[in-house]
Amino acid sequence: MESMNIPMRDILQRILKRRKIRPRPGLNYNLEKQEEPGVSIDLDATLASMDTMEFSLVRENSTRRHHNEGSEDEVSTMADSLTSHQYKSYIVSMVHRLRANTDVQLGVSGEKVEVDPVGSKGTKFFKQRAMTYDADNIASCEVLEEKSTGKSVFRITYLISHDYKHSDFEADSEVCNEIVSKINNILELRLSPARKDYVATRAAKHLRKRDSLRDSFRLSKYTDN
Incomplete structure:
Protein backbone atom coordinates (compact mmCIF):
# COMPACT_ATOMS: atom_id res chain seq x y z
CA MET A 1 0.00 0.00 0.00
CA GLU A 2 1.07 3.59 -0.55
CA SER A 3 0.30 4.39 3.10
CA MET A 4 -0.66 2.63 6.32
CA ASN A 5 -3.56 5.07 6.54
CA ILE A 6 -5.37 3.48 3.60
CA PRO A 7 -8.95 2.37 4.44
CA MET A 8 -9.52 -1.36 4.61
CA ARG A 9 -12.34 -0.89 2.07
CA ASP A 10 -9.71 0.09 -0.52
CA ILE A 11 -7.62 -2.96 0.35
CA LEU A 12 -10.69 -5.20 -0.09
CA GLN A 13 -11.32 -3.74 -3.55
CA ARG A 14 -7.70 -4.28 -4.58
CA ILE A 15 -7.78 -7.88 -3.39
CA LEU A 16 -10.98 -8.58 -5.31
CA LYS A 17 -9.48 -7.00 -8.41
CA ARG A 18 -6.25 -8.96 -8.10
CA ARG A 19 -8.15 -12.22 -7.61
CA LYS A 20 -10.44 -11.29 -10.54
CA ILE A 21 -13.51 -11.63 -8.29
CA ARG A 22 -16.60 -9.65 -9.29
CA PRO A 23 -19.13 -9.18 -6.47
CA ARG A 24 -22.70 -9.77 -7.61
CA PRO A 25 -26.06 -9.03 -5.96
CA GLY A 26 -26.33 -11.30 -2.95
CA LEU A 27 -22.68 -12.33 -3.26
CA ASN A 28 -20.47 -9.92 -1.33
CA TYR A 29 -17.17 -10.29 0.49
CA ASN A 30 -15.68 -9.14 3.78
CA LEU A 31 -12.25 -9.17 5.39
CA GLU A 32 -11.46 -10.83 8.71
CA LYS A 33 -8.32 -10.72 10.80
CA GLN A 34 -6.56 -14.05 10.37
CA GLU A 35 -6.64 -14.68 14.12
CA GLU A 36 -10.30 -13.64 14.52
CA PRO A 37 -12.41 -15.92 12.27
CA GLY A 38 -16.07 -15.00 12.04
CA VAL A 39 -15.51 -11.34 12.95
CA SER A 40 -15.75 -8.97 9.98
CA ILE A 41 -13.53 -5.93 10.25
CA ASP A 42 -14.72 -2.33 9.91
CA LEU A 43 -13.94 -1.45 6.30
CA ASP A 44 -13.83 2.27 7.15
CA ALA A 45 -10.96 1.64 9.58
CA THR A 46 -7.37 2.08 8.38
CA LEU A 47 -4.70 -0.56 7.93
CA ALA A 48 -2.66 1.16 10.66
CA SER A 49 -5.41 0.50 13.20
CA MET A 50 -5.60 -3.24 12.51
CA ASP A 51 -2.48 -4.28 14.49
CA THR A 52 -1.91 -7.06 11.96
CA MET A 53 -0.96 -7.57 8.32
CA GLU A 54 -2.69 -10.95 7.94
CA PHE A 55 -6.29 -11.12 6.76
CA SER A 56 -8.71 -13.59 5.22
CA LEU A 57 -11.12 -12.85 2.39
CA VAL A 58 -14.51 -14.35 3.28
CA ARG A 59 -17.73 -14.49 1.30
CA GLU A 60 -20.78 -13.23 3.20
CA ASN A 61 -22.96 -15.94 4.78
CA SER A 62 -20.08 -18.41 4.77
CA THR A 63 -17.57 -19.47 7.39
CA ARG A 64 -13.85 -19.96 7.25
CA ARG A 65 -12.40 -23.45 7.36
CA HIS A 66 -9.76 -24.38 9.88
CA HIS A 67 -6.17 -23.51 8.99
CA ASN A 68 -4.54 -25.75 6.42
CA GLU A 69 -1.47 -25.57 4.28
CA GLY A 70 -3.35 -24.00 1.37
CA SER A 71 -4.91 -21.20 3.41
CA GLU A 72 -1.56 -20.39 5.02
CA ASP A 73 -0.07 -19.98 1.54
CA GLU A 74 -2.90 -17.58 0.65
CA VAL A 75 -2.30 -15.54 3.81
CA SER A 76 1.43 -15.43 3.08
CA THR A 77 0.75 -14.19 -0.45
CA MET A 78 -1.57 -11.47 0.81
CA ALA A 79 0.94 -10.36 3.46
CA ASP A 80 3.68 -10.16 0.81
CA SER A 81 1.41 -8.01 -1.35
CA LEU A 82 0.61 -5.65 1.51
CA THR A 83 4.26 -5.17 2.51
CA SER A 84 5.73 -5.05 -1.00
CA HIS A 85 5.21 -1.27 -1.26
CA GLN A 86 7.40 -0.62 1.78
CA TYR A 87 10.86 0.64 0.83
CA PRO A 193 -0.59 0.65 -18.95
CA ALA A 194 3.10 -0.15 -19.57
CA ARG A 195 2.71 -3.49 -17.79
CA LYS A 196 -0.53 -4.37 -19.61
CA ASP A 197 0.91 -3.47 -23.03
CA TYR A 198 4.11 -5.46 -22.44
CA VAL A 199 2.25 -8.58 -21.28
CA ALA A 200 -0.17 -8.34 -24.23
CA THR A 201 2.72 -7.89 -26.69
CA ARG A 202 4.60 -10.91 -25.34
CA ALA A 203 1.45 -13.03 -25.46
CA ALA A 204 0.85 -12.04 -29.09
CA LYS A 205 4.45 -12.89 -30.02
CA HIS A 206 4.17 -16.27 -28.31
CA LEU A 207 0.94 -16.98 -30.18
CA ARG A 208 2.49 -16.05 -33.54
CA LYS A 209 5.53 -18.24 -32.83
CA ARG A 210 3.32 -21.17 -31.88
CA ASP A 211 1.23 -20.79 -35.04
CA SER A 212 4.37 -20.51 -37.15
CA LEU A 213 5.82 -23.71 -35.68
CA ARG A 214 2.50 -25.50 -36.21
CA ASP A 215 2.32 -24.37 -39.85
CA SER A 216 5.93 -25.46 -40.42
CA PHE A 217 5.15 -28.88 -38.95
CA ARG A 218 2.12 -29.27 -41.21
CA LEU A 219 4.12 -28.24 -44.29
CA SER A 220 6.91 -30.66 -43.40
CA LYS A 221 4.41 -33.49 -42.92
CA TYR A 222 2.74 -32.70 -46.24
CA THR A 223 6.12 -32.65 -48.05
CA ASP A 224 7.16 -35.97 -46.51
CA ASN A 225 3.94 -37.55 -47.72
Whole structure:
Protein backbone atom coordinates (compact mmCIF):
# COMPACT_ATOMS: atom_id res chain seq x y z
CA MET A 1 0.00 0.00 0.00
CA GLU A 2 1.07 3.59 -0.55
CA SER A 3 0.30 4.39 3.10
CA MET A 4 -0.66 2.63 6.32
CA ASN A 5 -3.56 5.07 6.54
CA ILE A 6 -5.37 3.48 3.60
CA PRO A 7 -8.95 2.37 4.44
CA MET A 8 -9.52 -1.36 4.61
CA ARG A 9 -12.34 -0.89 2.07
CA ASP A 10 -9.71 0.09 -0.52
CA ILE A 11 -7.62 -2.96 0.35
CA LEU A 12 -10.69 -5.20 -0.09
CA GLN A 13 -11.32 -3.74 -3.55
CA ARG A 14 -7.70 -4.28 -4.58
CA ILE A 15 -7.78 -7.88 -3.39
CA LEU A 16 -10.98 -8.58 -5.31
CA LYS A 17 -9.48 -7.00 -8.41
CA ARG A 18 -6.25 -8.96 -8.10
CA ARG A 19 -8.15 -12.22 -7.61
CA LYS A 20 -10.44 -11.29 -10.54
CA ILE A 21 -13.51 -11.63 -8.29
CA ARG A 22 -16.60 -9.65 -9.29
CA PRO A 23 -19.13 -9.18 -6.47
CA ARG A 24 -22.70 -9.77 -7.61
CA PRO A 25 -26.06 -9.03 -5.96
CA GLY A 26 -26.33 -11.30 -2.95
CA LEU A 27 -22.68 -12.33 -3.26
CA ASN A 28 -20.47 -9.92 -1.33
CA TYR A 29 -17.17 -10.29 0.49
CA ASN A 30 -15.68 -9.14 3.78
CA LEU A 31 -12.25 -9.17 5.39
CA GLU A 32 -11.46 -10.83 8.71
CA LYS A 33 -8.32 -10.72 10.80
CA GLN A 34 -6.56 -14.05 10.37
CA GLU A 35 -6.64 -14.68 14.12
CA GLU A 36 -10.30 -13.64 14.52
CA PRO A 37 -12.41 -15.92 12.27
CA GLY A 38 -16.07 -15.00 12.04
CA VAL A 39 -15.51 -11.34 12.95
CA SER A 40 -15.75 -8.97 9.98
CA ILE A 41 -13.53 -5.93 10.25
CA ASP A 42 -14.72 -2.33 9.91
CA LEU A 43 -13.94 -1.45 6.30
CA ASP A 44 -13.83 2.27 7.15
CA ALA A 45 -10.96 1.64 9.58
CA THR A 46 -7.37 2.08 8.38
CA LEU A 47 -4.70 -0.56 7.93
CA ALA A 48 -2.66 1.16 10.66
CA SER A 49 -5.41 0.50 13.20
CA MET A 50 -5.60 -3.24 12.51
CA ASP A 51 -2.48 -4.28 14.49
CA THR A 52 -1.91 -7.06 11.96
CA MET A 53 -0.96 -7.57 8.32
CA GLU A 54 -2.69 -10.95 7.94
CA PHE A 55 -6.29 -11.12 6.76
CA SER A 56 -8.71 -13.59 5.22
CA LEU A 57 -11.12 -12.85 2.39
CA VAL A 58 -14.51 -14.35 3.28
CA ARG A 59 -17.73 -14.49 1.30
CA GLU A 60 -20.78 -13.23 3.20
CA ASN A 61 -22.96 -15.94 4.78
CA SER A 62 -20.08 -18.41 4.77
CA THR A 63 -17.57 -19.47 7.39
CA ARG A 64 -13.85 -19.96 7.25
CA ARG A 65 -12.40 -23.45 7.36
CA HIS A 66 -9.76 -24.38 9.88
CA HIS A 67 -6.17 -23.51 8.99
CA ASN A 68 -4.54 -25.75 6.42
CA GLU A 69 -1.47 -25.57 4.28
CA GLY A 70 -3.35 -24.00 1.37
CA SER A 71 -4.91 -21.20 3.41
CA GLU A 72 -1.56 -20.39 5.02
CA ASP A 73 -0.07 -19.98 1.54
CA GLU A 74 -2.90 -17.58 0.65
CA VAL A 75 -2.30 -15.54 3.81
CA SER A 76 1.43 -15.43 3.08
CA THR A 77 0.75 -14.19 -0.45
CA MET A 78 -1.57 -11.47 0.81
CA ALA A 79 0.94 -10.36 3.46
CA ASP A 80 3.68 -10.16 0.81
CA SER A 81 1.41 -8.01 -1.35
CA LEU A 82 0.61 -5.65 1.51
CA THR A 83 4.26 -5.17 2.51
CA SER A 84 5.73 -5.05 -1.00
CA HIS A 85 5.21 -1.27 -1.26
CA GLN A 86 7.40 -0.62 1.78
CA TYR A 87 10.86 0.64 0.83
CA LYS A 88 13.77 -1.80 1.05
CA SER A 89 17.29 -1.59 -0.36
CA TYR A 90 19.67 -4.30 -1.53
CA ILE A 91 23.33 -4.39 -2.56
CA VAL A 92 23.56 -6.08 -5.98
CA SER A 93 25.81 -6.02 -9.04
CA MET A 94 24.69 -4.30 -12.23
CA VAL A 95 25.60 -6.46 -15.24
CA HIS A 96 27.31 -4.80 -18.23
CA ARG A 97 28.03 -6.42 -21.58
CA LEU A 98 31.39 -4.82 -22.38
CA ARG A 99 32.81 -3.98 -18.97
CA ALA A 100 33.05 -5.34 -15.45
CA ASN A 101 29.96 -5.43 -13.30
CA THR A 102 29.49 -2.58 -10.85
CA ASP A 103 28.10 -2.76 -7.31
CA VAL A 104 24.97 -0.69 -6.78
CA GLN A 105 22.32 -0.16 -4.15
CA LEU A 106 18.91 -1.14 -5.49
CA GLY A 107 16.11 0.59 -3.60
CA VAL A 108 12.60 -0.79 -4.20
CA SER A 109 9.35 0.86 -3.11
CA GLY A 110 5.78 1.00 -4.37
CA GLU A 111 6.51 4.16 -6.32
CA LYS A 112 9.90 3.53 -7.94
CA VAL A 113 13.09 1.52 -8.18
CA GLU A 114 16.30 3.46 -7.58
CA VAL A 115 19.81 2.45 -8.63
CA ASP A 116 22.63 4.23 -6.79
CA PRO A 117 26.35 3.51 -7.24
CA VAL A 118 28.17 2.14 -4.20
CA GLY A 119 31.27 4.14 -3.27
CA SER A 120 33.30 5.90 -5.94
CA LYS A 121 34.30 2.91 -8.01
CA GLY A 122 34.72 3.55 -11.69
CA THR A 123 37.23 3.87 -14.47
CA LYS A 124 38.60 6.87 -16.30
CA PHE A 125 36.10 6.27 -19.08
CA PHE A 126 33.07 5.01 -17.16
CA LYS A 127 31.41 5.79 -13.89
CA GLN A 128 28.10 4.27 -12.89
CA ARG A 129 25.40 6.92 -12.69
CA ALA A 130 22.32 6.93 -10.50
CA MET A 131 19.10 5.81 -12.21
CA THR A 132 15.41 5.79 -11.27
CA TYR A 133 12.63 3.68 -12.78
CA ASP A 134 9.11 4.91 -12.06
CA ALA A 135 6.94 1.95 -11.00
CA ASP A 136 4.32 2.77 -13.66
CA ASN A 137 7.01 2.46 -16.36
CA ILE A 138 8.30 -0.94 -15.23
CA ALA A 139 6.93 -3.65 -17.52
CA SER A 140 8.39 -6.80 -15.97
CA CYS A 141 10.93 -8.28 -13.57
CA GLU A 142 12.12 -11.86 -14.02
CA VAL A 143 14.94 -14.26 -13.19
CA LEU A 144 17.14 -14.85 -16.25
CA GLU A 145 19.74 -17.29 -14.97
CA GLU A 146 20.45 -19.36 -11.88
CA LYS A 147 24.17 -20.06 -11.50
CA SER A 148 25.92 -22.94 -9.76
CA THR A 149 27.78 -20.35 -7.66
CA GLY A 150 24.60 -19.60 -5.70
CA LYS A 151 24.01 -16.36 -7.57
CA SER A 152 21.24 -15.47 -10.02
CA VAL A 153 20.74 -12.83 -12.70
CA PHE A 154 17.46 -10.94 -12.93
CA ARG A 155 16.17 -8.41 -15.45
CA ILE A 156 14.05 -5.30 -15.03
CA THR A 157 12.30 -4.26 -18.26
CA TYR A 158 10.97 -0.71 -18.42
CA LEU A 159 9.34 1.70 -20.86
CA ILE A 160 11.28 4.77 -21.95
CA SER A 161 10.47 7.04 -24.89
CA HIS A 162 7.89 4.58 -26.29
CA ASP A 163 10.45 1.75 -26.32
CA TYR A 164 11.20 -1.11 -23.93
CA LYS A 165 14.69 -1.22 -22.44
CA HIS A 166 16.14 -3.47 -19.77
CA SER A 167 18.79 -3.59 -17.06
CA ASP A 168 20.30 -6.80 -15.67
CA PHE A 169 21.49 -7.37 -12.12
CA GLU A 170 23.24 -10.19 -10.25
CA ALA A 171 22.77 -11.12 -6.60
CA ASP A 172 22.67 -14.11 -4.28
CA SER A 173 19.80 -16.32 -5.42
CA GLU A 174 17.80 -15.74 -2.24
CA VAL A 175 18.13 -11.96 -2.58
CA CYS A 176 17.36 -12.17 -6.29
CA ASN A 177 14.14 -14.10 -5.69
CA GLU A 178 13.06 -11.66 -2.97
CA ILE A 179 13.59 -8.65 -5.27
CA VAL A 180 11.76 -10.26 -8.19
CA SER A 181 8.84 -11.27 -5.96
CA LYS A 182 8.65 -7.80 -4.39
CA ILE A 183 8.65 -5.97 -7.73
CA ASN A 184 6.12 -8.37 -9.29
CA ASN A 185 3.75 -7.89 -6.35
CA ILE A 186 3.95 -4.14 -6.96
CA LEU A 187 3.33 -4.59 -10.69
CA GLU A 188 0.27 -6.80 -10.08
CA LEU A 189 -1.27 -4.26 -7.73
CA ARG A 190 -0.60 -1.22 -9.92
CA LEU A 191 -1.64 -2.76 -13.28
CA SER A 192 -0.05 0.12 -15.19
CA PRO A 193 -0.59 0.65 -18.95
CA ALA A 194 3.10 -0.15 -19.57
CA ARG A 195 2.71 -3.49 -17.79
CA LYS A 196 -0.53 -4.37 -19.61
CA ASP A 197 0.91 -3.47 -23.03
CA TYR A 198 4.11 -5.46 -22.44
CA VAL A 199 2.25 -8.58 -21.28
CA ALA A 200 -0.17 -8.34 -24.23
CA THR A 201 2.72 -7.89 -26.69
CA ARG A 202 4.60 -10.91 -25.34
CA ALA A 203 1.45 -13.03 -25.46
CA ALA A 204 0.85 -12.04 -29.09
CA LYS A 205 4.45 -12.89 -30.02
CA HIS A 206 4.17 -16.27 -28.31
CA LEU A 207 0.94 -16.98 -30.18
CA ARG A 208 2.49 -16.05 -33.54
CA LYS A 209 5.53 -18.24 -32.83
CA ARG A 210 3.32 -21.17 -31.88
CA ASP A 211 1.23 -20.79 -35.04
CA SER A 212 4.37 -20.51 -37.15
CA LEU A 213 5.82 -23.71 -35.68
CA ARG A 214 2.50 -25.50 -36.21
CA ASP A 215 2.32 -24.37 -39.85
CA SER A 216 5.93 -25.46 -40.42
CA PHE A 217 5.15 -28.88 -38.95
CA ARG A 218 2.12 -29.27 -41.21
CA LEU A 219 4.12 -28.24 -44.29
CA SER A 220 6.91 -30.66 -43.40
CA LYS A 221 4.41 -33.49 -42.92
CA TYR A 222 2.74 -32.70 -46.24
CA THR A 223 6.12 -32.65 -48.05
CA ASP A 224 7.16 -35.97 -46.51
CA ASN A 225 3.94 -37.55 -47.72
